[in-house]
Amino acid sequence: MSEQNDGRPVPTYPRVHALPVVSFSGGKDSLCTLIKALEIYGRDGIRVVTADTDNENPLTVEYINHTIPEFFGIKIDVVKADFTAQIARKRVYVETVWPTKGVPDDIIRSALATLHPTGNAFLDLCIWKGRFPSRRVQFCTQELKSRPLSDYLDNVIASTSLHVENWQGVRRDESASRANALMWEIGSTKTQAHWIHRPIIHMSALEVVAFARSRGVPLNPLYALGENRVGCFPCVNxxxxxxxxxxxxxxxxxxxxxxxxxxxxxxxxxxxxxxxxxxxxxxxxxxxxxxxxxxxxxxxxxxxxxxxxxxxxxxxxxxxxxxxxxxxxx
Ligand code: SF4
Incomplete structure (x- = not known):
């Protein structure tokens, strides 16, 4: 098994002691990963989680909340970031520090009138930061997805004696940054180490689509509408x-x-x-x-x-x- 992982370590515990937690985006790659987890562990043997950024296409929301859960008879847990506390702290900062930095009164008044949570995670993140994320300053991923999922994994790990594995739909040919991705790797949340498993790293985009089709599983309808990316709608990229x-x-x-x-x-x-x-x-x-x-x-x-x-x-x-x-x- 370690040959499949470029000679790096792989888990040694019996598979029956594993609890896969599948990260599900609503895209074809995480769908393929989900199918593989279900075929090995069954629907009672896995957890599935998605991060809702409040900036998703309604078709993806429907697909994640209804189409896939109903197709497989599974529950998909939803995590969402909340920036209420950060916005409250920013208000104090704007009130006390901006005047000392020479920020004009009308800008301060405008910011204070706007610095209130809207309940939309993506928008609240940008209100807190006072800007949108960009390719160079891509704080959205960390704040809207990585951190909430890390907290979720921490809770799952704390609630089970099984070995939690985070299954990710990552493929090597997706991008240069993923070209050396490993099939198995040790990851860590705020407090815990766990295994990361990427069962489709060697598959191409066409192969994952063919795999889903071979199982009769519906793809996200966005693909049929000409979108090739599933994630925020729109994404800053x-x-x-x-x-x-x-x-x-x-x-x-x-x-x-x-x-x-x-x-x-x-x-x-x-x-x-x-x-x-x-x-x-x-x-x-x-x-x-x-x-x-x-x-x-x-x-x-x-x-x-x-x-x-x-x-x-x-x-x-x-x-x-x-x-x-x-x-x-x-
Ligand atoms: S999909 Fe795009 S906008 Fe959304 S979190 Fe990822 S990089 Fe940011």
Missing amino acids: CGKAEILNLYHRWPEVIERMREWERIVSAASKRGLGTFFFINQEDGRTDAEHFEANRIDSAVEWAKTARGGTQFDLECMIPPAMCSSEYGLCE
């Missing part, structure tokens, strides 16, 4: 084609982005917040920077041909995956 698809198929999401940009801008020390960072030219005022990057500008940029006029360094970073170490999106 969206490329032109995905933004254009949003514009054509999901105008209500564009509308939501506009509203979120207004709210996050109001909570920001610079008075601006844009969901995408498509154009980072130096020498602009904050207002010009907002204008160049706001959602409507991103849509216009997405309509330009590849390599169009607004292509800049930020966009030269290879399209990234969500880097959740728990394989919670693809």
Whole structure:
């Protein structure tokens, strides 16, 4: 078994002593992983968990909450981050520290009026941070997915005498950062070590789809609508084609982005917040920077041909995956 893991250690306990916890994103890779876990352990022998960011496509929410649980007769646990305490602390900081830093009164008043939890995890994270995440500052993955799942795993580990294994739908050919992923690896939560298992690392995208189809399991309907990524909708890593698809198929999401940009801008020390960072030219005022990057500008940029006029360094970073170490999106 250790040969399958590049000569690295693998678990030595009997499989009957294992409790797989499958990270499920609603994508094809975690679906394939879930099927494999069910075929080995049965539905009573595994746990399945998903992280709800409150920024998901409704079709994915339906798929995770109903289609898959009903198809397999399983329960999927949902974890969600809550930033109420962080926002309360930020209010105190804005009230006491911003005036000493020369932040204008109108910006402080605007931030204090906005720094209240909305109940939407993704938006609350951005209100707390006073900005949206970006490819370079991708705090969303850690705050919305990794931390809640780590807490969940801690609770599962504390509640069982079995060896908890976090099963992740990670494939080596997904991205350069996953090219050396191991099938078995020791991971750790805040307080505990556990095994990570990636049973599909050698499979291609076509193979995982064929595997799900061979078992008659429905795929996330987003794939049939031209989406190739399942995760936040939209994700800060969206490329032109995905933004254009949003514009054509999901105008209500564009509308939501506009509203979120207004709210996050109001909570920001610079008075601006844009969901995408498509154009980072130096020498602009904050207002010009907002204008160049706001959602409507991103849509216009997405309509330009590849390599169009607004292509800049930020966009030269290879399209990234969500880097959740728990394989919670693809
Ligand atoms: S899917 Fe994208 S926006 Fe969502 S947590 Fe991952 S990187 Fe961030």
